[in-house]
Amino acid sequence: MRSTNETAAKDRSNIPPKSEAVAPQVIGPQGVANEATAPEATASAAPRWQELGLSKNDLREMYYNLLIARTLDERIWLLNRQGKTAFVISCAGQEATQVGFAKALQVGHDIVFPYYRSLALTLAMGMTPTEVMLHQLSKAEDPSSGGRQMPSHFGLARLNMVSVSSPVATQLTQAAGSGYASKVKGDDKVTYTFVGDGGTSKGDFHEALNFASIHSLPVVFVVENNGYAISVPVTKQMHIKNIADRAVAYGMPGVVVDGNDLLEVYRVAREATERARRGEGPTLVEAKTYRYRPHSSSDDDRAYRTKEEVDEWRHKDPISRFERYLEEQGLITKEAEQSVRTRAKQAVDEAQRYAEAAPNPTPDTIMRYVYAEEGQQ
Amino acid sequence: MRSTNETAAKDRSNIPPKSEAVAPQVIGPQGVANEATAPEATASAAPRWQELGLSKNDLREMYYNLLIARTLDERIWLLNRQGKTAFVISCAGQEATQVGFAKALQVGHDIVFPYYRSLALTLAMGMTPTEVMLHQLSKAEDPSSGGRQMPSHFGLARLNMVSVSSPVATQLTQAAGSGYASKVKGDDKVTYTFVGDGGTSKGDFHEALNFASIHSLPVVFVVENNGYAISVPVTKQMHIKNIADRAVAYGMPGVVVDGNDLLEVYRVAREATERARRGEGPTLVEAKTYRYRPHSSSDDDRAYRTKEEVDEWRHKDPISRFERYLEEQGLITKEAEQSVRTRAKQAVDEAQRYAEAAPNPTPDTIMRYVYAEEGQQ
Amino acid sequence: MPVKTVLEAVREALFEEMRRDENVFVLGEDVGQRGGVFRATEGLQKEFGELRVLDTPLAESAIAGVAIGAAVRGMRPVAEFQFADFIHPAVEQIIDEAARFRYRSNNAFSCPVVFRAPYGGGVQGGMYHSQSVEAMFAMWPGLKVVTPSFPYDYKGLLKAAIRDNDPVVFLEHKKTYNFPSIKQEIPAGDYIVPLGKANVVKEGTKLSVFAYGMMLHQSLQAARTLEAEGTSVEVVDLRTLRPLDKETILNSVRKTGRAMIVHEANLFGGFGGEIAAIIAEEAFEWLDAPVRRVAGPDVPGMPFALPLEEEFMPNPAKIAQAMRQLAAY
Amino acid sequence: MPVKTVLEAVREALFEEMRRDENVFVLGEDVGQRGGVFRATEGLQKEFGELRVLDTPLAESAIAGVAIGAAVRGMRPVAEFQFADFIHPAVEQIIDEAARFRYRSNNAFSCPVVFRAPYGGGVQGGMYHSQSVEAMFAMWPGLKVVTPSFPYDYKGLLKAAIRDNDPVVFLEHKKTYNFPSIKQEIPAGDYIVPLGKANVVKEGTKLSVFAYGMMLHQSLQAARTLEAEGTSVEVVDLRTLRPLDKETILNSVRKTGRAMIVHEANLFGGFGGEIAAIIAEEAFEWLDAPVRRVAGPDVPGMPFALPLEEEFMPNPAKIAQAMRQLAAY
Numbered sequence A, B: 001m002r003s004t005n006e007t008a009a010k011d012r013s014n015i016p017p018k019s020e021a022v023a024p025q026v027i028g029p030q031g032v033a034n035e036a037t038a039p040e041a042t043a044s045a046a047p048r049w050q051e052l053g054l055s056k057n058d059l060r061e062m063y064y065n066l067l068i069a070r071t072l073d074e075r076i077w078l079l080n081r082q083g084k085t086a087f088v089i090s091c092a093g094q095e096a097t098q099v100g101f102a103k104a105l106q107v108g109h110d111i112v113f114p115y116y117r118s119l120a121l122t123l124a125m126g127m128t129p130t131e132v133m134l135h136q137l138s139k140a141e142d143p144s145s146g147g148r149q150m151p152s153h154f155g156l157a158r159l160n161m162v163s164v165s166s167p168v169a170t171q172l173t174q175a176a177g178s179g180y181a182s183k184v185k186g187d188d189k190v191t192y193t194f195v196g197d198g199g200t201s202k203g204d205f206h207e208a209l210n211f212a213s214i215h216s217l218p219v220v221f222v223v224e225n226n227g228y229a230i231s232v233p234v235t236k237q238m239h240i241k242n243i244a245d246r247a248v249a250y251g252m253p254g255v256v257v258d259g260n261d262l263l264e265v266y267r268v269a270r271e272a273t274e275r276a277r278r279g280e281g282p283t284l285v286e287a288k289t290y291r292y293r294p295h296s297s298s299d300d301d302r303a304y305r306t307k308e309e310v311d312e313w314r315h316k317d318p319i320s321r322f323e324r325y326l327e328e329q330g331l332i333t334k335e336a337e338q339s340v341r342t343r344a345k346q347a348v349d350e351a352q353r354y355a356e357a358a359p360n361p362t363p364d365t366i367m368r369y370v371y372a373e374e375g376q377q
Numbered sequence C, D: 001m002p003v004k005t006v007l008e009a010v011r012e013a014l015f016e017e018m019r020r021d022e023n024v025f026v027l028g029e030d031v032g033q034r035g036g037v038f039r040a041t042e043g044l045q046k047e048f049g050e051l052r053v054l055d056t057p058l059a060e061s062a063i064a065g066v067a068i069g070a071a072v073r074g075m076r077p078v079a080e081f082q083f084a085d086f087i088h089p090a091v092e093q094i095i096d097e098a099a100r101f102r103y104r105s106n107n108a109f110s111c112p113v114v115f116r117a118p119y120g121g122g123v124q125g126g127m128y129h130s131q132s133v134e135a136m137f138a139m140w141p142g143l144k145v146v147t148p149s150f151p152y153d154y155k156g157l158l159k160a161a162i163r164d165n166d167p168v169v170f171l172e173h174k175k176t177y178n179f180p181s182i183k184q185e186i187p188a189g190d191y192i193v194p195l196g197k198a199n200v201v202k203e204g205t206k207l208s209v210f211a212y213g214m215m216l217h218q219s220l221q222a223a224r225t226l227e228a229e230g231t232s233v234e235v236v237d238l239r240t241l242r243p244l245d246k247e248t249i250l251n252s253v254r255k256t257g258r259a260m261i262v263h264e265a266n267l268f269g270g271f272g273g274e275i276a277a278i279i280a281e282e283a284f285e286w287l288d289a290p291v292r293r294v295a296g297p298d299v300p301g302m303p304f305a306l307p308l309e310e311e312f313m314p315n316p317a318k319i320a321q322a323m324r325q326l327a328a329y
């Protein structure tokens, strides 16, 4: 992290300079026309993934990203039961939304303000399982916080992934500010921010969307609507059906997407990205999804939802759904799946091994970095 | 004020018990069917005021209320120029909106959370010009604050008009809380709250409307859109045309009304009131209007708007407009107008005379009422 | 008498007050069906229904504003902030509105809301689930700020807070909630512990320690160690920070001549400064040694990793060490 | 050298910094075309355009959040809160976010925002346009809090704040803005006054007074009265409250043996407590008298009516009286 900071010191920015050339077109083969991504086009003969301009490699990468997230997530719960980590907050069930967005953004160029449930996003963007595990186990090398923050409070300067805090929804106006910085600087970076359904009830949501819309900022607001804010169901959080409908209040597009449909999420993410990149302003995306686990390892969800409800959603699992799709498309075999799983497991094993062996932060470091140290930014 | 407080002490409420019988129908003759108040009905042959169930007396009272507000307002500016009052914040231009709402609510039964521009509302609800003047001149007898608050920070327990503070928009969630109290108590009181266009940018707006809509609370949110938040025009405050359109985000009706059309404001106010009284929930009303004066006596509006713009709106003056209407309807003569004016002027003269002679608060009272005193509520 | 935890005491106070007065109602995030993330409101919704035990949207400013609006209407809202760390969005409502209603209206309106919030660390809550916010609220006239330490006081003070006619910020140290050794016998029925009164929980002669919340217990333990070493330490549980019981504080210092304040919040700008200042001003002649503060280090949050968290927290050993130094001055 | 008011000094600093560094930009309510309600940003939009001098919607939490987000991107935002009274909605962003970015990310991110806010009373602003909020921010590690008194320092400290790599709450006492006798000759060009250094503005031997903002000037006037009466008073302008220049404070007390702190904020829980506590702890042996605080009374806001406002405000006469008492102790 020290070196990241030094980079930052040079260009007076906390975010390292982009490593790739600016491209108005996002990841994917050249020449994919905009209309190819429009919804109506999906009815044509070519398979959906081709229409979306994705390569087989892209699909395999996305599949791996879903799996590594789930595998790591499950491992962390295991570690928690073993008493090796005090706190878990899980993304299980929401992987497709996060992997879909990760695919649509230009890592290291665009800016991301994630939230505590962004594990799959984080991994898909390129935080390594080992880095995640160092964070989860609060080790000195934890690149997100040096063990200072709770697990899942991600942040990684080299990915332009801005440090997460616990207070819900504070990232929203910050993302608007990042979008404003792009406007002032005249760059073409898109800023993405992620928040839960509960977080949209806070005034920050209103203030952020209002600000972003007034200035037509390149910001994509992604709501991962998993139906609950801890125990409070969306029906007690708001009086309307779709959070995305609130976009009307800001004169920006609001899109509802099935958050468990990876390709559809990717399509929506790409459209919002392109719109932002073209300077046409912000988009509000609501991904309808579900969390399988209790809110966190401190929660007991049996107090507020039924096993049946959870099971029902487990049947709509975004990973098996994508798996089936790949199988139907003849893009993957059962054996290949197994080998991807094995690869994910190995990566997680290795991450755990490394992180468990890594040293804890030492007490004498507690006073560091309250303010910039001599000669630092 | 002491006695009000004692009343409050008895029923454990800060608001005196209602003085009139509960009536689901608002002020106006019996038997006015709901459909008679619907917009389409205004196209029929009977004059609009009759269709709205207003009597000639009602109209005269409303006319007086417009005039007394304007007269008092102008007098206060005069006192300011004479160095007799340090601060003025004016409602001139916005009287019709306020008088229209005052007419629709049941004073002393319903609850009102006004804002600093609510002079006409305040007077129309029954605060006397003398009481206003005592407040304006920060006298010990000032019933709103005992001289502790800036002028126009109204509040009067006997009217159920809750004390205004300066921070913008804080009254909105409080009004929602008052609506919630009505729901818990099972009473039929309607809560009204008033806010400027600028105030709708603050998170409070979102949180309050969201809360009120979730619980279907009897709250009417009134936005007096006068085009500016001090110098910031609405175009820099939001990216949509109508604030009322934001009602969509809460699943509640949003109504735009010409705030300078007294009868139309009254109609809308009554509908929102009836809806609330019937338990059908909150309404957002946006009254489009204009302030003639600088934001306050500390402002200089020449920095941000043209004289032409102000003049244009002065031509749409809500008071002359109502005057013309009354004349057209043969409900008032030039002489009658003059006598109403004279009555208003006399009331203001008397208010000024009394208030100027009234004693200032004495320094020894500064420590009082930080907390409840012995034996008080 | 039944033995209760701090958490049980809080819950019992809520049950009893809601039965006593139908204007009392509870609102906050997850307080209903879930019974609160710490279970302080468990069972309330079952007995009193959804209207009086209300799950709010995630919007702290609204939680406070709604409570205030209801209070102005004669209700007695008890608003829960899930963690004291998340009370910040409500600061405007609490200090500009609740705290000022009575004063600004010259006594025409008042605002009897209780703002409950679990505070403090030592539970691996990390930077955003461990904050101590007492100084931030104790500085505003119009508010009362209560920070009990023992189950008996929790129950009696919470009841007093609910019945108080002014707004009260009621801070519950989350580490004490279920701490086994903090259990206490408390009466099942109604009783009140008045706001604004400190409590000398251990008499002593050589030095006076002032603390509250978890740090009161840690100080008490340190005091026992010192006692065993032959140094008699007086421990005062402040219980209420505003209005502060200056008399009890000054009497104690006048007796012992040495004063120590212990809190978990950051040292600089913490509430200890106010106590030290009062002692330095009003008990100057009695002081035999400098007023000593033991507090959390000046870092922007309690780190999560255990070695760092332990480094942050004042504990009986650190406090005892400071006591020895002060006694030896 | 031209003679400037405090307000002119602030404005000049903004102009110069915006010219020097294109990452500096200003945002807030009415800061653009209107030039700010106090005119601190007058002319900026004309020179730097709407993008860099931005009229925001009325939403303080967004003002702070947007500034923070832009700062994380390498910008140097100067966010204006129209009155310090209205900074409260931004408290979460300032203390949970800005103050903690560096620490929570273990130095990977930082947040160089300047949060400007006019504070203080004595201008008939009433309960909500007169607040002093310094103690509320000075208590949070990760923030710096600056409260200059003289035009020269305003300019130099604001420039330092803008160039600082951490968030700074920059508080401007609004009564000093155009106060005629506070005008001062200040250089037209670039200079810096470093954060964290107090300034002995008047040397003296009998007692030390610590103050900032308008109260520094009132204390200075009182000190001159005392001087004329034969009592030599040292006056220290704290300038920065966090990081506090303890050394200068303690040196002064060690010299005079008597300490007084003057601030306009409420006494109880005000920043004076921290200073008194430091003196009581670290200069105990040198103290010949109790540490004395002179401050606003403990009421929830400065009343509007003149007789009440005057009663609220510490003034040279009241301060001089307290000085006499302290000197005579």
Ligand SMILES: Cc1ncc(C[n+]2csc(CCOP(=O)(O)OP(=O)(O)O)c2C)c(N)n1
Binding pocket: A117, A166, A167, A168, A195, A196, A197, A198, A199, A200, A224, A226, A228, A229, A230, A295, C029, C058, C060, C082, C086
């Ligand atoms: C401002 C604030 N209030 C309360 C909390 C406590 N809290 C943490 S997560 C959470 C629920 C969030 O729900 P949602 O936004 O839907 O996200 P999800 O966890 O379901 O993904 C709450 C209440 C918090 N962290 N911040």
Ligand SMILES: Cc1ncc(C[n+]2csc(CCOP(=O)(O)OP(=O)(O)O)c2C)c(N)n1
Binding pocket: B117, B166, B167, B168, B195, B196, B197, B198, B199, B200, B224, B226, B228, B229, B230, B295, D029, D058, D060, D082, D086
């Ligand atoms: C929270 C807050 N921020 C800023 C201010 C300063 N201020 C007072 S009135 C005002 C503009 C309000 O505009 P609007 O809501 O449109 O009401 P209007 O005065 O136009 O009726 C501002 C910025 C304030 N009083 N409160």
Ligand SMILES: [Mg+2]
Binding pocket: A196, A197, A198, A224, A225, A226, A227, A228, A229, A230
């Ligand atoms: Mg959720």
Ligand SMILES: [Mg+2]
Binding pocket: B196, B197, B198, B224, B225, B226, B227, B228, B229, B230
């Ligand atoms: Mg306006």
